[in-house]
Each structure stands twice: as structure tokens, then as C-alpha cells.
Amino acid sequence: MPKKKILKNKKVEEKKVNKLKDNSTKRIKIKIIGIGGGGGNIIKELSKKLDFPSTKIDFNVVNTDVQALHVLPDNLKKISFGEGETKGLGTGRxxxxxxxxxxxxxxxxxxxxxxxxxxxxxxxxxxxGTGTGFIPVFSKIAKELNLTTLGIFTLPFDFEGKDRMRDSQKAIEEAQANLNAVLVMPNERIFKFAEESIPFNGALNVINDQLAKSLQGLLNTVYFSGLINIDWADIKITIEGVNQRAYLNTVQAKITDDLSAFTKDLLNNQLISYNFSESTNVLFNIEGGKNLSMQQLALISEKIHELAPDARIIFGLTQNSKLKNEIRATVLATGEVKKEEKKKQKLKPKSKPKKEVSKKKIKTIEDDLKELEELGVEINRRNAIEIKKAEEDAIKKENEEEDIFEIPTFLRKKK
Ligand SMILES: Nc1nc2c(ncn2[C@@H]2O[C@H](COP(=O)(O)OP(=O)(O)OP(=O)(O)O)[C@@H](O)[C@H]2O)c(=O)[nH]1
Ligand SMILES: [Mg+2]
Known part of the structure; x- marks a missing residue:
């Protein structure tokens, strides 16, 4: 083939790939809204960590403190509230x-x-005053509009006083009744890892960094198409419901023979207030280089099943060329907040016997998939050709329906 033609073909291919990438980022649309000073800090941290351009995510920060908004980077949309009442200085708690x-x-x-x-x-x-006062109101309106929502809230340190803690707990209860799921991270938990003498800002930075990494993992799960792909339906199933608590964690490590410590860290983030055994839905995604094996999937699934025997498990597998000898996993779990009695029942020993996953035996992907299916894991089985075909179909459909995105979701569904 003449050189010119090859180049032209290459360009067409590149265009195609870029379009695929563009469309893959179009599929799930997420808006992240930070409220108050701490909310803004967490979003700022997250926006620095993304593995794809930050313009792909709609970042917003809402505050009554104009100065706090002013110092945030320009890639975040800043929305000020109550300037008349607070003179732009915040609510003063x-x-x-x-x-x-x-x-x-x-x-x-x-x-x-x-x-x-x-x-x-x-x-x-x-x-x-801003975050705590705003979240019940935002949550109520989101519910009225029938939106799919996830709340991520930190609780104040114990030394900040009982009143602040009581107000915060009340705000979470009110918000939780209207949001699909709520992740709670008490700031005080930092002392499980850090010395009491850690500077205040240092402690906040560790917490913010941890939250930002987990959100980064969730966004990667959503935005990069995988060998085994997690799509919007999977996320929706995991988040939808009411009065639910959520768990979100991302862990990255070198690939070693023994991944049990990695799995333990993944499913046992001590900073989050969550009882894993109450999970009804667990979604996890593994990112890794070329030597990614199904064995890692099987191990994590096995452990999730052991901790939360009744949970529906959905997983994905994404190849990420940035991760050579490393593996990164993200888990999102949700479970309804139960009454005290039900809680105790749920903590009883599991009924299903533990299944041994041999580390030595070399298994095929099919063997592993079968094993996972036996454990009740939902698998979106697709080979590379099917994924490509699905992506092409998605592009075609999206091109046809470009205008339809302007129509409210409920009308779109009726169509
Ligand atoms: N994890 C974390 N917690 C923070 C951060 N900043 C503040 N906090 C905590 O959140 C509480 C509320 O602080 P802000 O977020 O600044 O308060 P606000 O919502 O802006 O409300 P006002 O300033 O009173 O109007 C504090 O008491 C701290 O416990 C942060 O960057 N990260
Ligand atoms: Mg403030």
C-alpha cells in the first residue's frame, strides 16, 4: 500500500479510537458537588488526581464563604450562596x-x-454551618427531582464538641432518607493510623487524599471501558435504593503472590463507618497491566462473598497501561441501614461453605468465570470483539440520539 494511504488509514483509525474514547466518556454523566469549606477541599484534591482530563467531569463547589471559593482552581465551577446574609464570610458554624x-x-x-x-x-x-445546613436541603430537592445520588460526608473530630457531632448526625439522618446511598467518614478515625500529635491540616490532608483516591478509582471504573466492563446499569443497581450506607475504597499495590493483605486493605478501610456484612450490593473493578490474571478477581470475589454472603457481586476488569507491575482495585458497596435487631441477625455465621481457590493451579479464564458465577457473581461476559461491537453500536446510537440528551430522562425512557 502506498505510504500516503497507510498514513491516511492510520488517521482514520486514530479518529475512530478518539471517537470511541470520547463516547466512552459520554456514556455516564456525573456531577460532583462539594459543599462548604471541607467539601471544596476534597473536590480540589480529587480534581488534581484524575487519570483523564478534568473537563470530562462537572466539578462544582458551593459555599457561603466567597474567599474560600476564590482560592479554588479555575477548573471547578464556583457557586456562592447567601452573600446577603453572611457578607460572603461563611455562616460562622x-x-x-x-x-x-x-x-x-x-x-x-x-x-x-x-x-x-x-x-x-x-x-x-x-x-x-454551610455543609451541615445545606445537605438536608440539597438531598430533599434531589429526591423530589428523582435523581440518582451518592452522599459523601465526613464527621467532625471528637474534640470539636458534642453539639457539632449531634448536628452532623442529624443532618446525615435527614440526608440519608432522601439520598440513594451515603458514605460516612468520621475525621476522628484518622487516629487509628496517625499520632495524636499530627497537625490538624496534616490529618485533614490524609483524609481528603484517601477520599480523593477512592473517588478517582470510581471514576476510572466508569470512564475507561474494560475487558469486563462495568456500565451505568451496574453502578445504578449498586447505588439505587433508599436509606443506604455506602463503602468506597481504592487500593493500589505491587503484584505479589500473596494478595490477601491487599484484599484485606481493600475491604477494610478503617476510615469509613460501614459494616461490610450488611452489604446487599458490591461492585468492584480491577485495573492492571497486561499480566492481570483472573485469579486476583477470584480472590477478591471470594473474600467479598465471605464477608457479605447475601450480597450481589458485580465486577469489572480494566487494562491500564500506566500500571505495569501493579494492580489497583476499587470497591463500591451499599447496604440498607437496618433496625438494631435485624443488624444482629445479619451478623450470624454465614450459611454457605467457603470455597477454596487454589493459588497454584493454573486455570483458564473460563474456569474462573464459572467459579465466580457459582458464587453468585454477576458477570458481563464479553470478548474483545463483542466489546468493540458494543462500543460501535453505542457510538451509532449516541450519534442518532445526540438531541435526545436534551430531553428529561423520564421522557427519554418512555421513548
Ligand atoms: N476531612 C475534612 N474535614 C474538614 C476539612 N475542612 C474542615 N473539615 C471539618 O469539617 C468541619 C466543618 O468545616 P467547614 O467545611 O469549613 O465548614 P462549612 O461547611 O464551610 O461551614 P461554615 O464555614 O461554618 O459556614 C470542621 O469542623 C472540620 O471537622 C477538610 O478539608 N477535610
Ligand atoms: Mg466555611
């Missing part, structure tokens, strides 16, 4: 004032939620 300001701005909040995203993630550090 006044939860009632925060709530009053949010309630008076129903239209503005509806406008933030008006862009037909698939998932809205609300993030706030509770204990001040």
Missing part, C-alpha cells in the same frame, strides 16, 4: 443559618440539578 440560606434558594439548587446527569455526588465535611 451556624447550622440554622446555613439551612435557612439553602431553603431560600430552592430555585438555585434546582438549577444546579437541572442538567440531566446520571449521577450526582454530594460531598461535605460536616460540623460547620
Amino acid at each position: 451556624d447550622v440554622l443559618l446555613g439551612k435557612k440560606i439553602a431553603e431560600a434558594e430552592e430555585k438555585k439548587i434546582k438549577n444546579i440539578f437541572s442538567d440531566q446527569k446520571d449521577l450526582y455526588i454530594l460531598i461535605a465535611s460536616l460540623g460547620g
